[in-house]
Amino acid sequence: MTDSTPHQLLGLYDSPFVRRVAVTMKVYGIAFEHVSLSVFRHMDAMRPLNPLFKVPMLTLPSGEKLYESAYLLDYLDELAAERGLSPLTPRSGAERRQVQQLMALAIVATEKAVAIAYEHKRPAELHWADWTSRLRNQMRQAFTMLEERLDGNFLVGGRLTQADITTVAGIGFVRYILPHEWPAGAYPALERLADRLEASAAFTAVPLDE
């Protein structure tokens, strides 16, 4: 890796899966260029770069292109460990499983929120209220389970982990894109976590409208 060919991250930060990768790179201090293209609004520009229309996509200094935010994070954790940093997801054992399982709840909440947003993209006459209701119930159940597990400043082990980043990226998405779906006051511990992390350098460097 040289300074002249940094990592490139493709996708808008209004995608919580793009944003969690960007925040992780900021926490690790890994430089990258952000390519702000939408898979919906910039299809002609996206196609030659990313014919799969899948974001986030991370282009490595070698030119290799990586897909799936979970695997991007896995790669970044390995890179960070090589540089002597403590990985945001522990490498093995019980603590790894604990972080992964809180992330799993955050991923369920986030995926259901994204699915509600997709439902809103449909022509109005093609909306299906039963489906949105099912998604909403799952999203709220996942946030409730996270709220119950949050005791202190961080979700796991009293320090920042990927569980916190993924959770706060999901909450940020709901509040920004679907504010009427965020029941203010229902998740006080999660709100405190989100407000604190959104004010941190890594999150403010990755604004939702970029």
Added chain:
Amino acid sequence: MTDSTPHQLLGLYDSPFVRRVAVTMKVYGIAFEHVSLSVFRHMDAMRPLNPLFKVPMLTLPSGEKLYESAYLLDYLDELAAERGLSPLTPRSGAERRQVQQLMALAIVATEKAVAIAYEHKRPAELHWADWTSRLRNQMRQAFTMLEERLDGNFLVGGRLTQADITTVAGIGFVRYILPHEWPAGAYPALERLADRLEASAAFTAVPLDE
């Protein structure tokens, strides 16, 4: 772990994400009970076990419940390594990234196929043809990229990896649930891989209709 409290896997095998976990446990020789409940058809029985309505869910001998098939596989890989088996996803480095990136393509293809199946679940008057068409294009692009990378009997390194299992679980889902969406003859190398693995002991032990 004792024989009297094996692992329990919740979810139907017509979910490709449940099935890839079940096949992985068969390959590793990890005994488990299969709890065949649908998140749609068995909601009353599902609720007390799994209020998140998220499958697969793996209950460990300790009683701990794990969500997200990627994390279930990660746990199983660690368990297999403890038992002296070679993990289906390499633990680090270039080979790990290679397996993950072929899995990423399989996951995109599979998720888009699942989304097409969800579109079919909607009342007929709420179908959106433009959306199905977008999903179909992404699914086919991902299968095309897998077809181009498959050279020999396995996707990576001449041996069975999780890339093969996830790919074949995805193809099995499309052929079983959405047969009209599988363009027969378009992906000859993938078809040979799928036919060969579907005939193997691990896949035949996990039939799509269970």
